[in-house]
Amino acid sequence: MVASDGKDLGQSGLDIDLGNACSRTAYGWAKRSFQNRWNKLGMPCLGQEGGFSNLMDYGDLRIAMSSDGIGTKVELAERTGIYDTLGFDLVAMTCDDLVANGIEPVNLSNILDVDRLDHRVVDLLMKGLHDAAKHANIAVVGGEIAELGDRIGGWGTGMHFNWCATAVGVLPKGREPIDGKAIQPGHAVVSLRSRGFRSNGFSLIRKIMQKQHGPQWHKAMADERRSWGEVLLSPSLVYSPLVVGLVREGCPLHGVVHVTGGGLADNLGRVLAGNGLGAHLDEIHEPQAFVRALQTLGDVPEEQAYRLWNMGNGMLLVMPPTDVEAACKFAARKGYMARPCGRITDTRHIVIETRGCHPTELVYE
Numbered sequence: 001m002v003a004s005d006g007k008d009l010g011q012s013g014l015d016i017d018l019g020n021a022c023s024r025t026a027y028g029w030a031k032r033s034f035q036n037r038w039n040k041l042g043m044p045c046l047g048q049e050g051g052f053s054n055l056m057d058y059g060d061l062r063i064a065m066s067s068d069g070i071g072t073k074v075e076l077a078e079r080t081g082i083y084d085t086l087g088f089d090l091v092a093m094t095c096d097d098l099v100a101n102g103i104e105p106v107n108l109s110n111i112l113d114v115d116r117l118d119h120r121v122v123d124l125l126m127k128g129l130h131d132a133a134k135h136a137n138i139a140v141v142g143g144e145i146a147e148l149g150d151r152i153g154g155w156g157t158g159m160h161f162n163w164c165a166t167a168v169g170v171l172p173k174g175r176e177p178i179d180g181k182a183i184q185p186g187h188a189v190v191s192l193r194s195r196g197f198r199s200n201g202f203s204l205i206r207k208i209m210q211k212q213h214g215p216q217w218h219k220a221m222a223d224e225r226r227s228w229g230e231v232l233l234s235p236s237l238v239y240s241p242l243v244v245g246l247v248r249e250g251c252p253l254h255g256v257v258h259v260t261g262g263g264l265a266d267n268l269g270r271v272l273a274g275n276g277l278g279a280h281l282d283e284i285h286e287p288q289a290f291v292r293a294l295q296t297l298g299d300v301p302e303e304q305a306y307r308l309w310n311m312g313n314g315m316l317l318v319m320p321p322t323d324v325e326a327a328c329k330f331a332a333r334k335g336y337m338a339r340p341c342g343r344i345t346d347t348r349h350i351v352i353e354t355r356g357c358h359p360t361e362l363v364y365e
Helices: 016-032 071-080 086-099 119-136 202-213 228-232 240-248 263-275 289-297 302-308 321-333
Strands: 043-045 054-057 062-069 104-114 139-147 161-171 188-193 255-258 278-281 313-319 338-345 350-353 361-364
Touching (some): 062 086, 071 086, 071 202, 071 228, 086 119, 104 119, 104 240, 119 139, 119 161, 188 321, 202 228, 202 289, 240 321, 255 263, 263 278, 263 302, 263 313, 263 350, 263 361, 302 361, 313 321, 321 338
Parallel strands (some): 104 139, 278 350
Antiparallel strands (some): 054 062, 104 161, 188 313, 255 313, 278 338, 350 361
16 A cells, blocks of 8 residues: 555554654754854764765764754653653653764753642652663763742653753764765665664654543553553664664664654655665564554554654664674674665665554655
8 A cells, every 4th residue: 555645644643754843944044054164163964965964074973963842742751650751751852863974972951841840750760861871881971950830740740841852972983974875776785673662653652552541541551560551651672872882893884763753654765865875664563562552542554654653663774785694793793783674775665564454565755
């Protein structure tokens, strides 16, 4: 089947194409400011449109920045009282965008907007951020806690908050950014397995849970051991240490795709658009059992699920076929599940053979 253009994602209430258009407009205005630093320190190094971060020239040093947040996944912490895992989501959303362009993350600054302060919750959030930073080998060098009163809302009676961050990374001397320009037909695509939904698609998740289990849906049991609140709060797996390690080992990565909002097709398309190439993904990871269970509960079609969620595939790596075996073995030694999942084609189509509740073939123009 041919995938839709994304304008109507049904019960999700989201228009991904509108979001993409707004992002392009915002970036267009940002690009107009680049001339302010022309031939000066901090001059942006223009690269391929659709990259996950942007380099800046500081003479002998090239630095990149990436900003993001964890969105409404915050509500899961408010519902469960589990606060020390969200730091992994914050680090993943920012550092994995940097490493998608071959940038090594080094620092992070965060801003926590709250309605009112709860010292215990702040302590747990920052402990989690510390643990995630240790995993990613970065230093948290700054931050701000802003008390905004009723401008911030949330679930329950505890402290409500939004959490965002900016990560900074460096591109070592003698190394070019990974921007997809070297990708060729016949290159292999390797998928890195995710732990679940990461920080995307929770608007639809909450609607499904509310409809199926009512206002206290987070207490409903997802399996014999864990509630739905605990399962959906699964922390994001941070891929940046693995990608940095692969680059240092000499693995020729020609494309790195951070699979966030828009799913596999949108994010892979950002990397392939510059060369006018496509891909056929026929051996991707299958989604976790709880992801499929939620897809069944919400009667979510494959087309919608693969546009909103990563469906078990958190990052894609593009490399020559001869390097796939070594890369997968290296990933396994570092605790990541990697598998060859497809190949680059000379068409402008991205074909995905899905593995959700109703497997089908999706073709994205």
